């Protein structure tokens with residue numbers, strides 16, 4: 001399998017490689033992403049789970065999205081870096097946080113979602129489509 005994306009946590013205990021193109025890339029500005037990241041939004045890349053190889057121990061924390069669906073955020077138990085997300089509403093795909101990539105410049109977000117809960121100090125690319133909540137809810 002050809003390696004297309006690779007990355008890891010701050011301390012290096014968790015590493016990942018993906019051998020497929022992302023199925024979806026976007027920025028999520030929801031309050032859960034703000035709280036879990038301590039930042040304005042989550043820059044997320046979704047890849048087929050079976051195309052991602054993870055090395056190291058990952059701890060997952062599960063919460064419920066406003067839709068009622070579960071979302072598990074994966075982080076390194078050594079350094080606390082957030083790396084992954086598993087969404088009940090998107091089975092079979094794994095979310096990767098763009099900031100953990102070895103080449104973060106390869107991230108190409110296609111939209112902004114949950115902009116209704118974005119902070120006033122969260123500056124977005126005006127060229128990207130905006131969704132007040134989940135993109136699926138608005139068609």
Ligand SMILES: [Zn+2]
Nearest residue numbers: 009011076079
């Ligand atoms: Zn780590």
Ligand SMILES: [Zn+2]
Nearest residue numbers: 028029030033
């Ligand atoms: Zn979010």
